[in-house]
Amino acid sequence: MLKALANSFKLYNSYSQTKEPFSSVEPGSDLARIYVCGVTPYDTSHIGHALTALTFDILHRYLEYLGYQVKHVQNLTDIDDDIIKRANRDGVNWNDLARQWDEIYRNSLAAINCLPFDNYIPATTKIPEIIEMVKGLIERGAAYEAKDGNIYFRAASFKNYGALSHLNPEELLEKARAAAVDSLVDYPENDAKESVLDFVLWQAARPGEPRWDSPWGEGRPGWHIECSAIGLNQFGAQFEIHGGGADLLFPHHSSEIAQSESYTGQHPFVKYWVHIGMVHLGGDKMSKSLGNLVLVRDVIKNHRPDALRLYLLSIHYREPLHYEESGVVIAEGWLAQLEKALAVESETANEQLHPTEWQQRFFAAMNDDLDTPITIETILDLAQTILAKAHTIGVVKAQAALKEMLSILGLFLVEN
Ligand SMILES: [Zn+2]
Missing domain, CATH: 3.40.50.620 (HUPs)
Known part of the structure; x- marks a missing residue:
């Protein structure tokens, strides 16, 4: 295991509402x-x-x-x-x-x-x-059979x-109450329940519904x-x-x-x-009930899957994402830049561009509760630096580092 790196990985725990060091x-x-x-x-x-x-x-x-x-x-x-x-x-x-x-x-x-x-x-x-x-x-004693035949x-x-x-x-x-719209038996006002927050564990079969045998008669979970x-x-x-x-x-x-x-x-x-x-x-x-859905299969008809992936990663996972197709278009531009940086050949190999600074930024961001927006800034900055310096300095090392970061982000770009 990459001990030093693994030891500083922190993940936000919704229960404690803090970033906690990760361990098994x-x-x-x-x-x-x-x-x-x-x-x-x-x-x-x-x-x-x-x-x-x-x-x-x-x-x-x-x-x-x-x-x-x-x-x-x-x-x-x-x-x-x-x-x-x-x-x-x-x-x-x-x-x-x-x-x-x-x-x-x-x-x-x-x-x-x-x-x-x-x-x-x-x-x-x-x-x-x-x-x-x-x-x-x-x-x-944590559950009971109610008069409506359900277990709560x-x-x-x-x-x-x-x-x-x-x-x-x-x-x-x-x-x-809002959640019970999907499962009426959970409705707080259902008087078969002992208490408003009790919720269903096993639901007695209703006519025409799929059902399985249970000790409480036919029903479903x-x-x-x-x-x-x-x-x-x-x-x-x-x-x-x-x-x-x-x-x-x-x-x-x-x-x-x-x-x-x-x-x-x-x-x-x-x-x-x-x-x-x-x-x-x-x-x-974006929800099924409102019907305002953008389906992945439609987005990738017009855009490369890697562009959608990069776009989604450009907002931190705990933040709300306000989907805009223009964001995917911008990410197409990032992809083109990354491709160029991976492909460019340096004219000299005497001195190498050292990627340490970018690697440190990338891994510090990953270790900080998967801060992917910072990782994307970092890879784009590294790509730009590679392109700017390839005619004066060797970039093979920096390209290898860039490739590793892209592979951690799971892009198809580096899989072929
Ligand atoms: Zn679940």
Whole structure:
């Protein structure tokens, strides 16, 4: 492992709201387990999805560069209210709809050079694990069967429920209400629940809906329990990194913490919570519900995938991104500059341009919570310097350094 470099890598943890030195859960281990909340596959390949996947791809690549053994897992929410609603609206089978959009999603990620996940797990393949966890939560008094036949998590049983979100009780309630638009049983005013913030773990089958057998009759899992069960199944009770879009802080990730820690009795479930800023278009959040989506496959019809990648990396991952196509056009210019700098041949090799200064800037930025905007400034500055000096000084060393930085950023440019 690149010890000195690895020792100074800091990652922002949404739970503590600070940048923390990164290390494995087990002292001395080189394991870096990353669990990312995947998509609900319909309309799922817009810039927001790409930005989340790309951020974790950069984290994956950089941790690997530092010498960590990275295990990158993502789930696929291939059953939930949204898919059923959309399938009914369009008169198609829910499973066909999910598979079709999942393929588009995965093709979009591959198109912008995101590494494949080590494991990619559809929720419908882990129903026994989910049922096991729900059973365990009932046994521990953290969940109950309500009069509507659903199983709910008892939010009051978990101290500090919602702490990850840093919201006050009124804000939690407001968020819970907004989230319940997708899952009506979670609505705070649902009087089958003991308390307003309780959320569904297992939902009794309704006519015409997909269903699985369970100790509580036929039904299907809630969304939050899916990730707790898959995380436990893949990584055990505690692991390094978990994340997704910033809109998952509450209720999804807060509920995962409550479920997982109530079930395993171990704290913390996750060492670093990583959340990605939201993508906006024309002043509104880019979202399926508003329908203001820019799909990756459309952007890369007109632009090189590397340009989209560079553009998305030019804004820090925790900042909101206001998508503008002109940004991708500018990034095309950066790409051209980088290509020229990699191709230029110096007229002399007597003296070399030393890249140390740029390397230091690049790695200091990566170590500062993946500050990719600074890394891009740095590579562009190095490229410019190479082009300006190639006629008076050797640039082979500087070109090799530039290539290494571009490879950490995952550009196709340096893969051929
Ligand atoms: Zn999740």
